[in-house]
Amino acid sequence: MRTLSTRRRHPLAGPVVLLLGLLAAAAIYAVIQSTWLSPASADAETASATDVEAGQELFLVGCASCHGKNAQGIDTKEGTNYGPPLIGVGAAAVDFQVGTGRMPMAQSGHQAPRKAPEYTEEETKQLAAYVASLGPGPAIPEERWLRYEEATEEDVTRGGEFFRTNCTACHNSVGAGGALPSGRYAPELDGVSAKHIYEAMTTGPQQMPVFNDAIITPEDKRNVIAYIKAVQDEPAYGGVGGRVGPVADGVYVWIVGIGGLVLFAVWIGTHGARTKKKKS
Template sequence: MTSDTPARRRARVFSRRRSAPSRARRRLGAAVRMIAALALAGGVYTAFTPGAFAEDNVQLSAAAQEGKALFDNSCISCHGRDGQGVEERGPSLIGVGSASVEFQVSTGRMPMTRQEAQAEQKTPQFDETQTKQLAQYIQELGGGPELPEGELVEDLKTNPDALARGGELFRINCTSCHGFGGGGGALSSGKFAPSLHDATQEQIYAAMLTGPQNMPVFGDNQLTPDEKREIITYITVQLQDDRDPGGLFNLGRYGPSTEGMAIFLVGIVLLVFTSLWIAGKS
């Protein structure tokens, strides 16, 4: 058996001292490679992710420049420079698209006078041209959903099949909040689904595209553009033009059920008073 001489012990210590720097260099090299890989991945993501940030030097069209002037005068205090948002005052508008701006501004929901549970519809502060200019500025700033050009449903109004399909889609997707007659309804925490009686075709389409307030977004994978148009056809023809669906007295425009309940209650009261009158006479 070989004895453990002092020379061999010194050799082992020297070998350990040589191996320690080698392990440290390997660890340092692995850390450098990891940092380089993360930096490369971040650079690729930043370069190829569209609409993530607004460009400071973006070239705006003439309409968008007019919209920027309106934005800087009326919206920048809440939504910040270049629509980046202000914490606890207003969200970022990067990526919301022109459809969202057209809905919010044309219905008077924006600009808001104060923070509430829900922005309520009021008289718009901008005319149609100014609204489109604001929308174009936000669209060019960060992209997002846009309204289709041209008339939305003019060719569907005389199509009974489109009207029937629109009614079915409306009952499946919209009545739980807006009611069967489109009169709207209360939600939780002081929020509500608004009435559809005065909504324009563009506002309805924009609301389905962008999902304002508590409304879900109905993207083209949930409702195709043709299905959206059929729903708008049903709303404009059946609920807006025909003001009394299923009844005569326009009781909330919920259909014949409310009128039947009203007739029942009034009839019962009349019968009770008639019975008391007859009993008193006899």
């Protein structure tokens, strides 16, 4: 005990304890980072070498011209990204961008619109496997988190509360989408698969924030998806567009309804009995 007490008073005891504490904190953070905050893509571990090799070939042909041969990204002379780096984006980002047809882009612009995919599901899987092999990132979601049909009414209500709190400012309360600054927009969610909605939440494409598992759990992500699908299944009451809210319906009523009444009143005024008498 006396020896231990003596060594504790050694001048180097403080720095050594501090160093050990920093190492322990770094190890704990690495575990949390890899498990919850930025999980290594499970696809990188389970994908075969054949898939990775095939994905690399597809990447060099269709993606390297913008993102670089090693996915390191390409900078323009103005200092912006011609194609951003893809190391660490994970398989989920590739599956979302390529699976929804946003990549490859038809032309450069403020935002990549959704269109018919250029690659097959197998080719998309191979591209995702290759990018996932370059660095850890969000994985393609497990099937159990995409079964929104299994959500209870309470789950749908919980998902709706989260969606209305965090998503309606851009996507509208029913996922109808909306305009954003600088020519960007929040896309409509009608017709988007559960997998792609989940991947959008985990990867944060373009101006969308990232909702990793530390912010919203996989179960709550499923609840959000269940709410979006439940709203889409509701009858479309209201104006021509349905479910787009009172402002759009009000504009439709004002322009078409009131405008029609004004035109009808003008027609009556020009074709009434007194007008005919004046002409005769």
